[in-house]
Structure formats: structure tokens, C-alpha cells
Amino acid sequence: MIQVKGLTKIFPSGLRAVDGLDLTINAGEIFALLGPNGAGKTTTIRVMSTISGFDEGSVQIAGYNVDSDPQKVRESIGVVAQQTGIDYFLTGRENLALQGQLYRMNRADINARIDELGGYFELHDSLDRLVSTYSGGMRRKLDIACALIHRPRLVFLDEPTLGLDIKSRQSLWRYIEKLNREFNLTILLTTHYLEEADNLAHRVAIINLGKIQVIGTPAELKHSVQGDSVVLEFAAGDPHAGKFATAIKQEPFVSDVLWETDKLHLYVDSGAGRVPRIMQAATEHGTTVRTLSLAEPTLDDVFLKYTGASISGTAGETTDEWWKQWAGKGGGNWSNKWQADNGKPAEGTPDAADWQKWQQGDNKGGGNASGEWPQDRDANPSSNAGPEQSQDSNQKWPSDKWSGSDDWKKRDKPE
Amino acid sequence: MLADTWHLFGKYMRITLRMPMWTFFTLIQPLIWLVIFGQLFRNMYQASVPAGGHYMDFLVPGIVIMTVLFGSAWSGVSLLRDITSGTVDRMLVSPVSRVAIVLSRVLHSAAQVVVQSVIILLLAVLLGAKISLNPLHLGLMLVIVMLLGIAFASVSNGLAILLQREEPLVAIGNLMTLPLMLFSSALMPVALMPEWIRTVAHFNPIDHAVAAVRSVLIAPMDAGTYAIGFSVVAVFAAVTTGWAISAFNSLRD
Ligand SMILES: Nc1ncnc2c1ncn2[C@@H]1O[C@H](COP(=O)(O)OP(=O)(O)O)[C@@H](O)[C@H]1O
Ligand SMILES: [Mg+2]
Numbered sequence: 001m002i003q004v005k006g007l008t009k010i011f012p013s014g015l016r017a018v019d020g021l022d023l024t025i026n027a028g029e030i031f032a033l034l035g036p037n038g039a040g041k042t043t044t045i046r047v048m049s050t051i052s053g054f055d056e057g058s059v060q061i062a063g064y065n066v067d068s069d070p071q072k073v074r075e076s077i078g079v080v081a082q083q084t085g086i087d088y089f090l091t092g093r094e095n096l097a098l099q100g101q102l103y104r105m106n107r108a109d110i111n112a113r114i115d116e117l118g119g120y121f122e123l124h125d126s127l128d129r130l131v132s133t134y135s136g137g138m139r140r141k142l143d144i145a146c147a148l149i150h151r152p153r154l155v156f157l158d159e160p161t162l163g164l165d166i167k168s169r170q171s172l173w174r175y176i177e178k179l180n181r182e183f184n185l186t187i188l189l190t191t192h193y194l195e196e197a198d199n200l201a202h203r204v205a206i207i208n209l210g211k212i213q214v215i216g217t218p219a220e221l222k223h224s225v226q227g228d229s230v231v232l233e234f235a236a237g238d239p240h241a242g243k244f245a246t247a248i249k250q251e252p253f254v255s256d257v258l259w260e261t262d263k264l265h266l267y268v269d270s271g272a273g274r275v276p277r278i279m280q281a282a283t284e285h286g287t288t289v290r291t292l293s294l295a296e297p298t299l300d301d302v303f304l305k306y307t308g309a310s311i312s313g314t315a316g317e318t319t320d321e322w323w324k325q326w327a328g329k330g331g332g333n334w335s336n337k338w339q340a341d342n343g344k345p346a347e348g349t350p351d352a353a354d355w356q357k358w359q360q361g362d363n364k365g366g367g368n369a370s371g372e373w374p375q376d377r378d379a380n381p382s383s384n385a386g387p388e389q390s391q392d393s394n395q396k397w398p399s400d401k402w403s404g405s406d407d408w409k410k411r412d413k414p415e
Numbered sequence: 416m417l418a419d420t421w422h423l424f425g426k427y428m429r430i431t432l433r434m435p436m437w438t439f440f441t442l443i444q445p446l447i448w449l450v451i452f453g454q455l456f457r458n459m460y461q462a463s464v465p466a467g468g469h470y471m472d473f474l475v476p477g478i479v480i481m482t483v484l485f486g487s488a489w490s491g492v493s494l495l496r497d498i499t500s501g502t503v504d505r506m507l508v509s510p511v512s513r514v515a516i517v518l519s520r521v522l523h524s525a526a527q528v529v530v531q532s533v534i535i536l537l538l539a540v541l542l543g544a545k546i547s548l549n550p551l552h553l554g555l556m557l558v559i560v561m562l563l564g565i566a567f568a569s570v571s572n573g574l575a576i577l578l579q580r581e582e583p584l585v586a587i588g589n590l591m592t593l594p595l596m597l598f599s600s601a602l603m604p605v606a607l608m609p610e611w612i613r614t615v616a617h618f619n620p621i622d623h624a625v626a627a628v629r630s631v632l633i634a635p636m637d638a639g640t641y642a643i644g645f646s647v648v649a650v651f652a653a654v655t656t657g658w659a660i661s662a663f664n665s666l667r668d
Contacts, residue, residue: 046504049507074509098426104418104419
């Protein structure tokens with residue numbers, strides 16, 4: 001549906017807002033561009049919507065080139081911009097009708113479509129009120145309805161839930177998810193909310209400084225942080241802690257060990273199951289563990305890993321430090337492990353068992369169009385070869401993960 | 416393109432009709448000029464141009480043109496607001512004709528000043544001005560008003576795109592209107608002007624517009640003056656609209 005190759009956009013100020021961006025988005029997918037403010041998300045969307053020019057690269061949208069066939073591209077897409085652009089002094093119905101006219105639909109078709117969308121977004125009762133009386137969430141719904149008036153197969157949503165309260169945000173997620181499921185609408189959304197990408201998207205690309213750092217399903221990205229994170233805190237100046245750390249690093253289930261002053265971060269394949277062994281090892285070495293916390297990796301962890309910075313920018317200094325330490329090591333040995341998984345899963349580990357189950361599930365799912373997205377697989381290693389991640393460039397994403405093309409559709413969705 | 420223009424024009428008209436106060440607000444200034452100038456210059460005018468009739472009659476065409484200037488200069492400001500609010504982007508991502516986006520704005524402005532001129536004319540009649548109320552004459556006057564409205568709305572939109580900011584646009588708008596009025600026969604008969612101002616006025620489209628409006632509003636009608644005024648204003652409108660459209664097309668960043 002979308003093929004972007006080497007897209008580069010340089011503003012007159014000399015700023016490379018988008019820098020060699022490669023992206024392939026498939027029909028029927030919800031794809032999230034996740035990045036902090038100023039990452040280049042809006043600029044990318046504007047180029048794809050034909051309203052911004054660009055300096056290098058090629059952009060194909062719905063089979064048309066934005067440069068040579070902009071009019072065809074415009075007819076094929078619906079765009080919800082970051083700023084709403086709906087007219088506050090018109091009613092919801094008038095906004096929708098005008099939008100239909102801009103797409104040269106006939107009157108009867110427009111009316112039918114307004115009824116349909118009004119029902120879908122539960123705006124029926126408010127359609128004849130001025131938009132200036134709408135709540136933020138209603139405006140966003142009207143915005144999306146406007147973008148869908150001409151039945152596009154592809155929509156761009158630029159920060160669709162920006163500025164909404166949690167409740168409206170979750171309600172909007174449900175609509176977006178439903179649009180994708182019921183009408184097989186392809187959705188490219190940008191966001192700087194991790195939960196949004198995590199909850200909504202089948203695949204996520206983390207974008208920072210105009211470059212894509214990594215692409216994958218939320219689960220894969222989280223998996224790339226290598227299992228769970230166990231944080232142990234020792235008494236200040238515990239003489240045995242260092243010895244313990246060295247020893248625990250030798251355990252096969254520990255993929256990485258990082259010190260943050262008196263805290264030890266362990267990355268282990270399956271947190272809960274390993275806690276007894278960790279405690280046992282601690283006792284063997286004569287150290288006292290004061291606190292232990294266990295967490296599944298979040299996309300924030302992924303973001304930190306690939307960009308060396310927190311997306312929210314609220315991470316404390318110490319946190320920042322040890323993540324830099326982590327990133328500086330090129331992600332430890334997790335990439336090697338990925339390759340091992342890819343070739344021959346290590347027997348007996350819970351990881352491998354899950355793996356096999358998943359693959360079986362895939363096969364039952366009647367994997368249509370297996371290996372449908374070869375470009376993605378190939379694009380990943382090169383696209384995350386940033387200056388700090390260059391060690392990762394030989395990383396291979398397990399191709400098995402892609403064998404069931406519908407797999408991402410089966411993920412749990414917020415109801 | 417015509418259908419696109421019509422739909423967008425309809426939208427702007429609808430918004431304007433929902434906020435009629437704005438239309439009246441821009442009438443206040445011309446009205447003040449009409450009353451104050453009518454009083455201020457009356458004696459001087461009648462002393463200097465004994466055969467010229469009432470100053471009020473002479474002044475009304477000038478005030479009508481002034482209404483056009485004040486009324487259409489806001490078009491660019493609202494374009495900038497539409498750009499900031501995302502309304503323009505919403506049009507640009509649709510297949511709507513880019514020409515229609517500019518044309519609809521400009522025509523909306525023109526329609527607005529036509530209505531405003533009619534209101535000013537009615538008020539002037541109430542204030543005692545003796546002008547021709549012949550429908551043909553009024554129609555011819557409104558043609559000039561419309562063309563000039565298109566021209567100045569285009570200038571305003573074009574400048575908005577070049578300047579990208581509201582403040583300088585408003586400043587230039589204000590700076591531009593006064594000399595355009597003063598270097599024309601809007602307020603002063605040509606006979607009272609110094610030679611050099613007369614020469615400058617010759618190149619001022621406002622002067623020709625005022626002359627054309629005056630030629631139909633004040634009997635007897637002067638077809639020759641009207642024809643010249645019409646041609647000048649029509650060419651002016653065409654050139655400025657073309658310029659505004661090309662400025663808009665260069666908006667892509
Ligand atoms: N019109 C513009 N002129 C110059 N720089 C711009 C322009 N628009 C955006 N930028 C810059 O480009 C970078 C990317 O912006 P943007 O795409 O809006 O980021 P995002 O949407 O991810 O927050 C930012 O540093 C921003 O300041
Ligand atoms: Mg943005």
C-alpha cells in the first residue's frame with residue numbers, strides 16, 4: 001500500500017527533518033510511526049499526502065507516485081492532520097458534505113455516506129450542531145469521519161489522540177481498530193504515546209531524528225529488549241555483590257547484566273521462573289538482596305534501547321545513564337540470540353516451547369501469502385543501522401515470525 | 416473547477432452569514448468617513464467648485480470604493496488563519512482544484528463588498544445624498560465594486576502568502592489604503608489636486624474605479640469614463656488574481 005524508499009526532506013534551514021526513510025506498509029495493516037516531538041512524523045505524512053515536496057527518494061502511495069500522479073494519490077487516501085482543519089462555524093453535517101463535494105461525490109452518495117459515518121461514529125445526534133459546540137473527542141471523530149467520506153482504502157492519522165483525555169483516547173482506539181477490522185482499512189498513524197502504538201498497531205516503526213531506528217510488531221520489539229528485566233538492589237558497598245554479578249552473568253538464562261550504582265539490572269529470558277535461582281545464587285555468594293523487582297519490557301525500553309533517550313523525556317538522569325551504557329554495548333548479546341533462535345531454537349527453554357506453539361498455530365491458520373513481506377525482513381537490519389546500533393546491522397529477524405501473514409491480526413486487542 | 420469554486424464559495428458565504436456582525440463592523444469606518452468628511456469638506460468644496468453640486472453626492476462614490484478596500488483587505492488575514500488551523504491543508508490533500516481554493520476566497524470577498532456597498536449607498540441616501548437609483552446604473556456600479564473587490568482580495572491573499580504573518584499583512588494593508596485613497600479623486604475633485612498628484616492618480620486603479628462609479632451614480636451618465644474605468648479595473652483584477660493563484664501554488668514546502 002505504501003512504499004517509501006530513501007525519503008529525505010531538507011527544510012530551507014538546512015534541517016534534515018526526514019533522513020533516508022524506508023518504509024513498506026501492507027494493505028490491511030495498522031502501522032504506527034512512533035517517535036518524540038520533532039522526529040519527522042508530520043513531515044513524513046505531509047510528503048505522503050502530496051502537500052510537501054521532498055529532496056530525495058521515491059514515494060508510492062496506493063500504487064501511485066506522489067510526484068508524477070499526485071491527483072490519483074489524493075483520491076486514494078484520507079488524511080487526518082495533526083491540526084483538525086474542520087470548520088468550527090459549520091455543523092458536523094455541513095463539514096462532511098463539503099468534504100464530499102471536495103472529492104466530487106454526488107449529493108445522494110454524500111447523504112448516504114453521512115448517515116453511515118454518523119451512525120458508525122455515534123455522532124448522529126450532534127450532526128446538526130455547530131462544531132464549535134463539540135467536545136475534543138467528538139471533533140476527532142468528525143475529523144476521521146471527514147477523512148473517510150470518499151471511502152479511501154488508506155488513511156493517515158497524524159497524532160489522532162493528541163490532547164485527548166484517557167477515556168476519549170481509548171474510545172477512539174476502539175473506533176480505529178474497528179475500522180481496520182471491519183473494513184480492512186489500511187491505517188498509518190503517528191504517535192508519541194507508547195501505549196497507543198502498543199495497543200493499536202500491528203507493526204511499529206520507531207522514528208527519531210528523521211530516521212527509522214527499528215521496525216517490528218510491538219511484541220517483537222519488546223522481545224528485542226531480551227526478556228524481562230529483573231532489578232536487584234543490594235546494601236550499599238556489599239563486598240560480595242560484584243562476585244555475584246560476575247557469577248550470575250555466566251548463567252545461560254541471563255542475557256545481559258548492567259550496574260546502576262547499587263542496583264543490578266539483569267535481563268533474563270523469563271523473569272518469574274528465574275527469581276528462585278537468582279535468590280539462591282545470591283545466598284551462595286553471601287550477598288543480601290534488599291529489593292527485587294521484575295518487569296516486562298515496555299516499548300519505552302525499546303525506545304530507549306534504539307535511540308538512547310526516553311521518548312517522554314522524563315527519564316531520570318541515572319536511568320538515562322545506564323541505558324546509554326546498555327545502548328553503547330550494542331544491545332549486548334541479544335542479537336546473537338536472535339540468530340540462534342532463527343536457526344535452531346534451543347530445546348527445552350520456555351522460550352522455544354512458546355515458539356513452537358506459535359509456529360504450529362500459524363500453520364493451522366492456513367498461512368496464506370506466506371513470506372508476503374520480504375522487503376520488511378530485509379529492510380530491518382539496514383534500517384536500524386544507526387550510528388549507535390551499527391553492531392546490530394547483522395541482526396536477522398526470525399523469518400518464521402513472518403510466516404503467518406495474519407498473525408498480527410490475531411493479537412489481543414483492547415475491547 | 417467551477418463546481419469546486421462554487422462549493423467552497425458556498426461554505427464561506429455560509430460562515431459569513433452566521434456571523435453578520437463582521438460585515439457590519441467593517442462598515443463603521445467608511446460610515447464615519449462619510450459623515451465626518453461630508454461635514455468637514457462641504458464648505459470648502461462648494462466654495463472651490465461652484466458648479467459641482469453637493470459635496471455629499473460627490474463623496475459617496477469615493478466612500479463606496481473605500482468600503483471595497485477595507486472590506487476586501489481582510490481576505491488574506493483569514494487565509495493565514497485557515498493555513499494555521501489546517502483548513503487549507505485539508506483542501507490540499509483532497510483532489511479539489513487549487514485554482515478554486517483561491518477563486519472561492521476572492522469571490523467571497525467580492526460578494527461581501529457588494530453587499531456592503533449597497534448598505535453604504537442606502538445609508539448615504541438616508542443621509543441626503545442625491546444619487547442615481549436607476550437599476551442599470553446601480554448594476555454597473557456593482558460590477559466595478561465586484562471587480563475591485565476581487566482585485567484587492569487577490570492582493571491581500573497574495574501578500575499573505577508572501578509575508579506568512581498576520582501583523583505585517585495588516586500593517587501593509589493599512590499603509591496601502593490611505594495613499595490609494597488620497598492619490599485619487601475619491602475625496603477631492605481633480606480640479607483641486609496639484610499637478611503631480613493628478614499625474615500619480617492617473618496610474619492609480621482606485622482613481623479610475625472612483626471615476627467609473629461616479630460616472631454612473633451622478634447624472635448625466637458618462638459612458639466613456641465608465642468604459643475606461645471598467646477596463647482598468649478588469650485588467651487589474653485579472654492580473655492580481657493570476658498573481659494570487661501563482662503565489663498559492665508556490666505554497667508547497
Ligand atoms: N515548515 C518547516 N520549516 C522548517 N522546519 C520544519 C518545518 N516543519 C517542521 N520542521 C522541523 O522538522 C522537524 C520534524 O518536524 P515534524 O515532522 O513536525 O515532527 P513530528 O511530527 O514528529 O513532531 C522538527 O525539527 C521541526 O522543527
Ligand atoms: Mg507532528
